[in-house]
Amino acid sequence: MGYKALARKWRPKNFDEVMGQTETVSLLRNALTSERVHHAYLFTGTRGVGKTTMARIFAKALNCEKGVTPNPCGKCFSCQGIDNNNMVDLIEVDAASRTKVEETRELLDNVQYAPTQGRFKIYLIDEIHMFSKHSFNALLKTLEEPPEHVKFLLATTDHEKIPATVLSRCLKLNLKKISNKFLINYIEQVLEGEGIASSREAIKIIAESADGSARDALSLLDRIIVLSDGSIETADVSKLFGIIDKTIIIKIFELIAENNQAEVFKLIRDLAELAPNYELMLDQMLSLLKKIAVFQVTKDASQLSQDEDKIIMLSKKINPELCQLFFEICLLSKRNLIYSVEHNVAFEIMLVRLLNFKSDANNESNSQTQAGSSYSNSSIGDTPSKGMGSSNDEKKINKKDSTSAQAIQCLTWLEIVERLDIGGLPGELVNNAEMTYLKNENISLKIPLKHQHLNKKPYIDSIEKRINKVFGGTFKVAVGLEESTPDVDSPAYQKAATKEENTSKEKERLLNKPQVRDLQNLFDAKLKDIHLREET
Structure with a gap:
């Protein structure tokens, strides 16, 4: 058989x-x-x-x-x-x-x-x-x-x-996803039935990679059994999946906490030779940051792994505000990873951001001031929006508000609006507004005169409530009118400009198609216009 x-x-x-x-x-x-x-x-x-x-x-x-x-x-x-x-x-x-x-x-x-x-x-x-x-x-x-x-x-x-x-x-x-606990027991049962030895840690990696699917777990196990020599070892599984040992992930954060830029990038260059899965590495970093954040709140070490001593030490070196910010940056980097042709480049840029924020936090601690981190042109934060001041005082953020204020400065106004995901007339307001000012959780927006009917307190209150819910702060929003120009650099304007540019390129592409030229030559025809059907 x-x-x-x-x-x-x-x-x-x-x-x-x-x-x-x-x-x-x-x-x-x-x-x-x-x-x-x-x-x-x-x-x-x-x-x-x-x-x-x-x-x-x-x-x-x-x-x-x-x-x-x-x-x-x-x-x-x-x-x-x-x-x-x-x-x-x-x-x-x-x-x-x-x-x-x-x-x-x-x-x-x-x-x-x-x-x-x-x-x-x-x-x-x-x-x-x-x-x-x-x-x-x-x-x-x-x-x-x-x-x-x-x-x-x-x-x-x-x-x-x-x-x-x-x-x-x-x-x-x-039917819900199958928990790792059940998958681990299931894989152990299968391996025992097949007469194949395996380490407990290797089985845990397979279960986590299966993401709650028993069939995926057994399919992965099939691959590993073929590649193994009668025994499944942790190193073989990690190499096959492109998973980096968690001690290395901890080491990365230890070096970041010490602000040791040279050693961080030396370690990353060494890792690049192993062709790691950068998406999984970001998952591992997010998991570690979650453990640190939870421990900082609960002080309960019972939920930590065997590396609890190192995690506790990191929780002291990385303050809660910085830990939340690191989590936000890693999460955004994972989301944007699909847009990068070279994942290693995107990953290194993400590390630059983490190091920049850690460096700013160190400078703040050394100066013993009440102000938060100062953002230089090379840091993660966006450059000031149109209308925003460029002095150091205007770039500073209150330390108490650093979690929400720093997180929101990682984003453009278009990205902020997309994350707010707000509908109705408040949604119309944010989509047709341009952010001109951001300081100490105060946001100033401007809208063109043609949208002045949206400048109403109930809509602004709804926007403030949504921003505070998403970014966890106490933001205040002010809206002014732009009378000098018919439009502002709003998300709606940016999307329309992008759509118009794409439509123009598509029309040009269609005009240059051999089939269109053949029809023109055959019937001695002139092209009057091109109408593109929008995808639904």
């Missing part, structure tokens, strides 16, 4: 083997025991959490020759047929490959006929959200009032794409 992937070989065969889905298993067991089985179930959840597996076990429970039971025997003709994928009365459908309405109607043509072998005819439709609108419509009537011998088991990773009319006809079961 050929090799079978671990994800298939170790697929749960009954409810007792399902892990991490206690509530869903309990619901299905109770429904079977009390004989209150719904005619349509919808299993939702991310990939690899057991949606299809749970549906297949439920199908066995319904058609087991022992009777409808929460504990199918796994030995009868029906149970074996479902396990071996040759049960006639279990019709499995991949909705992604059968999206046409004709295929759906053809599928439902046989609903009226009684099951051939089992007690119920069961339709298991995977990735149901891939159905077309017409396919959903064709399914509605049958789904609402199916024959007594028919059960529908639907599975999806994106239930929001399913019409409400379908959702209302199903009993929805949400």
